[in-house]
Amino acid sequence: xxSVWNLVDLTCVAVEHPAAPGGTFFAADDRDISTPExxxxxxxxxxxxxxxxxxxxxTIRALFGAIGRGGEYVRLAGGLWVGPAPARDTxxxxxxxxx
Numbered sequence: 001x002x003s004v005w006n007l008v009d010l011t012c013v014a015v016e017h018p019a020a021p022g023g024t025f026f027a028a029d030d031r032d033i034s035t036p037e038x039x040x041x042x043x044x045x046x047x048x049x050x051x052x053x054x055x056x057x058x059t060i061r062a063l064f065g066a067i068g069r070g071g072e073y074v075r076l077a078g079g080l081w082v083g084p085a086p087a088r089d090t091x092x093x094x095x096x097x098x099x
Contacts, residue, residue, distance in 0.1 A: 001038070002027045006095040010087055017091045025087040030095050032081050 010027040014020040033041075036052050043050035057077065064073035087093040 001033060002029055003095075009096055010084075010091075010093055013091050013093045014087075019090050023086065023090055025091065025093075026082045026084060027087070028082055028084040028095065030084075 006029055007027040010025060014023075014025055036050075039052055040050045060077070061070070061073050064070055084093065084095060
């Protein structure tokens with residue numbers, strides 16, 4: 001996830017920056033957010049209590065493995081964070097807003 005303000009800001013910078021053509025830049029916030037935190041924030045904003053159940057990772061991995069879906073577990077449970085380093089290094093951009 002990325003805040004719309006940061007996405008628009010990077011887009012504006014990339015459109016005008018002479019070093020941007022041909023580059024690949026990922027808009028990102030300075031702060032990453034976990035799925036449980038996202039669910040909690042969304043529930044709070046809707047005036048609800050989040051329904052989150054904690055299971056040990058090994059339990060979920062064993063269940064996925066038992067049904068022959070170990071590869072999907074790796075893709076779903078693995079972390080993915082895309083940072084704005086190329087935009088910082090090439091364009092001098094940093095996220096001006098927090099999500």
